[in-house]
Amino acid sequence: MLIYTNITNTSILLFLISVLGIFLNQKNILVMLMSLEMMFLSVSFNLIFASVYLDDITGQIFSLLILTVAAAESSIGLAILVIYYRIRNVITAELMHLMKG
Amino acid sequence: MYLLILWLPLLGSIFTGFFGRFLGHKGASIISIVCVFVTFFLSIVAFFEVGLSGVNYCITISPWIEVGLLKISWSFLFDSLTVIMLVVITTISGLVHLYSVEYMQKDPHLPRFMSFLEIFTFFMLILVTSDNLVQMFVGWEGVGLASYLLINFWFTRLAANQSAIKALIVNRIGDFGLSLGILTAFYTFRSIDYFTIFSLSPLFVDYTLNFGGFYFSSITLIGIFLFIGAIGKSAQLGLHTWLPDAMEGPTPVSALIHAATMVTAGVFLLIRFSPLIEFSPVVLNVLIIFGSLTAFFASLSGVFQNDLKRVIAYSTCSQLGYMIFSCGVSCYSVSMFHLANHAFFKALLFLSAGSIIHALSDEQDMRRMGSLVRFLPLTYSLMLIGSLALAGFPFLTGFYSKDFILELMQVTLNTNLGKIQGVFACWLGSLSVFFTAFYSFRLIYLTFLNSINTTRINILKSHEPSLLMVLPLIFLGLGSMFIGYLGTDLFIGLGTDFWKSSIIILPQHSYFIEAEWLDINFKWLPFMFSVLGIAFATLVNITKTYGYLYNVFYRELCFLINKKWYWDILYNRFLVFPSLNFGYFIAFKNLDRGFIELLVPYGLSKLIPKGAVLFSKLQTGQLNHYLFFIVFGVCLFLIIILNQIQLLIFYSVLIFFI
Numbered sequence: 237m238l239i240y241t242n243i244t245n246t247s248i249l250l251f252l253i254s255v256l257g258i259f260l261n262q263k264n265i266l267v268m269l270m271s272l273e274m275m276f277l278s279v280s281f282n283l284i285f286a287s288v289y290l291d292d293i294t295g296q297i298f299s300l301l302i303l304t305v306a307a308a309e310s311s312i313g314l315a316i317l318v319i320y321y322r323i324r325n326v327i328t329a330e331l332m333h334l335m336k337g
Numbered sequence: 338m339y340l341l342i343l344w345l346p347l348l349g350s351i352f353t354g355f356f357g358r359f360l361g362h363k364g365a366s367i368i369s370i371v372c373v374f375v376t377f378f379l380s381i382v383a384f385f386e387v388g389l390s391g392v393n394y395c396i397t398i399s400p401w402i403e404v405g406l407l408k409i410s411w412s413f414l415f416d417s418l419t420v421i422m423l424v425v426i427t428t429i430s431g432l433v434h435l436y437s438v439e440y441m442q443k444d445p446h447l448p449r450f451m452s453f454l455e456i457f458t459f460f461m462l463i464l465v466t467s468d469n470l471v472q473m474f475v476g477w478e479g480v481g482l483a484s485y486l487l488i489n490f491w492f493t494r495l496a497a498n499q500s501a502i503k504a505l506i507v508n509r510i511g512d513f514g515l516s517l518g519i520l521t522a523f524y525t526f527r528s529i530d531y532f533t534i535f536s537l538s539p540l541f542v543d544y545t546l547n548f549g550g551f552y553f554s555s556i557t558l559i560g561i562f563l564f565i566g567a568i569g570k571s572a573q574l575g576l577h578t579w580l581p582d583a584m585e586g587p588t589p590v591s592a593l594i595h596a597a598t599m600v601t602a603g604v605f606l607l608i609r610f611s612p613l614i615e616f617s618p619v620v621l622n623v624l625i626i627f628g629s630l631t632a633f634f635a636s637l638s639g640v641f642q643n644d645l646k647r648v649i650a651y652s653t654c655s656q657l658g659y660m661i662f663s664c665g666v667s668c669y670s671v672s673m674f675h676l677a678n679h680a681f682f683k684a685l686l687f688l689s690a691g692s693i694i695h696a697l698s699d700e701q702d703m704r705r706m707g708s709l710v711r712f713l714p715l716t717y718s719l720m721l722i723g724s725l726a727l728a729g730f731p732f733l734t735g736f737y738s739k740d741f742i743l744e745l746m747q748v749t750l751n752t753n754l755g756k757i758q759g760v761f762a763c764w765l766g767s768l769s770v771f772f773t774a775f776y777s778f779r780l781i782y783l784t785f786l787n788s789i790n791t792t793r794i795n796i797l798k799s800h801e802p803s804l805l806m807v808l809p810l811i812f813l814g815l816g817s818m819f820i821g822y823l824g825t826d827l828f829i830g831l832g833t834d835f836w837k838s839s840i841i842i843l844p845q846h847s848y849f850i851e852a853e854w855l856d857i858n859f860k861w862l863p864f865m866f867s868v869l870g871i872a873f874a875t876l877v878n879i880t881k882t883y884g885y886l887y888n889v890f891y892r893e894l895c896f897l898i899n900k901k902w903y904w905d906i907l908y909n910r911f912l913v914f915p916s917l918n919f920g921y922f923i924a925f926k927n928l929d930r931g932f933i934e935l936l937v938p939y940g941l942s943k944l945i946p947k948g949a950v951l952f953s954k955l956q957t958g959q960l961n962h963y964l965f966f967i968v969f970g971v972c973l974f975l976i977i978i979l980n981q982i983q984l985l986i987f988y989s990v991l992i993f994f995i
Binding site: 255258259261262265268329330332333334335336 | 956957958959960961964965968
């Protein structure tokens with residue numbers, strides 16, 4: 237039981253840290269992407285733990301899927317970032333405000 | 338035959354109205370006169386059968402409205418009261434038709450005029466012959482409508498438009514009272530048939546209606562509402578202002594509407610409802626007080642009017658007051674008799690006035706007349722007959738009815754009857770006899786006897802009217818002389834059974850016998866008053882002290898009376914203008930266009946863009962702001978779901994944040 241709470245807490249903590257990383261970071265978009273990756277990791281970690289704990293393979297299948305999705309997503313994200321950099325010559329998140337309401 | 342009396346004027350009206358342009362002046366005149374005169378002869382026959390032979394008819398044609406308890410049918414009642422009215426209406430209407438053929442000869446719209454006159458006659462006949470209140474209301478409103486059309490006949494004149502609208506609206510106030518009366522009658526008796534109401538009314542004496550916590554005797558309430566209707570139609574004090582203004586129509590119209598038919602509808606209604614109002618002393622007292630005040634007020638305002646027709650209009654108003662207060666002392670038959678007599682001499686006066694106006698190329702101001710006795714001797718003699726009849730000169734028509742009303746009032750002077758309001762009516766009535774005689778003879782002097790005041794050209798052109806106009810005048814003159822004598826035994830003779838059940842007088846309200854055996858000195862009193870009035874008018878006009886009196890002594894008073902006691906001004910300033918103001922500034926500008934628009938269409942259209950701007954400002958374009966909103970939203974959602982916070986608190990917090 238102790239292990240269960242510790243591991244769940246760890247994953248939730250990781251998730252919250254990554255959320256805060258997105259929040260508190262005003263400038264660097266790369267850090268935001270990394271935080272996103274960390275979010276995926278924490279969720280995936282949680283799923284794996286749940287599958288071990290509940291003795292069910294589905295969680296591990298999900299975490300594998302999440303890995304592939306995360307890889308695809310980060311590759312697309314980095315590609316967008318590269319294109320953006322090519323146009324604007326800058327990747328500061330603060331200056332991305334062309335779409336005002 | 339009985340239904341033909343009703344349909345002939347309608348038929349004539351439709352023909353002359355819709356096909357007037359094909360018929361031309363002559364065709365329209367002939368058709369309308371034939372229709373009305375056939376109606377006249379038929380109503381004479383009806384008078385013989387119903388009135389003299391004593392056979393009452395009630396003809397039901399078809400059902401009209403049948404909803405639950407409410408059953409109204411088109412049904413026509415011919416009893417003594419109705420046939421008297423039929424004869425009066427058709428006589429006056431026929432003679433007026435005959436008269437207006439000549440009088441309106443040069444008017445391009447003669448067929449329309451004839452059509453309106455006939456539709457007026459038709460509605461008046463509907464009014465008097467109906468046997469239930471709703472059908473009577475059809476006639477009542479129809480008469481008002483026809484009066485609007487007739488007063489507004491020269492619709493290009495602003496004054497005619499204004500006075501027609503005034504007549505219609507002021508009448509409509511009374512009509513509202515009457516419709517309330519109809520509703521109350523239906524609520525009380527569950528029926529609006531005359532027969533049912535009249536036969537049940539003795540049983541409903543103690544029946545009360547609860548209205549807003551107050552208990553009203555239902556018979557009193559019905560009577561008061563009917564009297565409000567009569568106030569409007571019969572120009573009693575309070576709603577009388579339309580009558581003098583309605584003189585803007587052509588003179589035959591004044592003769593028809595304001596002498597014989599329309600204004601008598603209110604009195605007719607009260608006489609018709611004698612079996613009901615007889616059981617309510619309150620209503621009777623109200624009738625006495627309003628009637629006597631009207632008689633006095635109108636006769637006094639007639640004194641200093643300078644318009645020929647307006648003087649006669651005020652005398653009509655005054656005579657209607659007599660009729661109403663004689664209803665108030667339960668002498669309905671006398672009131673009806675005065676109504677019939679008054680129709681004759683008032684139509685005579687109006688038509689003679691029309692003849693004078695015609696002769697002087699449409700001059701109506703009495704101050705610009707004079708010496709017409711040399712040029713219009715026939716009109717003068719007829720006018721004199723009419724004025725003497727109006728003043729109650731012995732053995733003319735007015736004497737038999739008017740003096741009898743006053744004698745009945747003298748009876749109420751007896752203290753043991755305990756009729757204080759009767760004493761009131763007696764004094765005011767007697768005083769108004771004096772004023773009636775005064776203004777009648779002032780009219781005679783100013784138009785016919787005083788030295789001349791008009792232009793030479795007018796005098797040179799003045800002439801007696803042709804035969805077609807003189808003939809009705811002569812008939813009416815004969816009527817003004819003899820109708821009273823011929824009718825007195827039939828109408829108000831001691832123990833006459835002419836009225837049968839159409840009028841009910843409670844035994845304790847009957848003063849006929851006391852009036853017959855009144856002290857001889859009291860009987861002389863009204864005559865003395867009218868002689869005094871004639872003498873005073875003569876004195877003032879012969880000795881030319883009129884201008885002196887006017888300028889020195891009575892300037893303010895004369896001005897007041899000439900301006901009709903400021904009734905119109907008071908009404909306009911304190912009733913009409915504030916209500917129009919209210920309608921425009923408060924109801925229209927502040928409420929309709931102001932508050933309600935601010936609340937819904939205008940206010941929302943202003944509020945929504947503002948909110949939209951606020952919301953769109955939230956979209957800053959900054960990536961981390963969007964992220965903040967996402968996370969914030971998720972957190973809120975989780976808080977609601979997990980903690981089961983009440984939505985009301987949540988929304989109020991949300992509104993506070995926004």
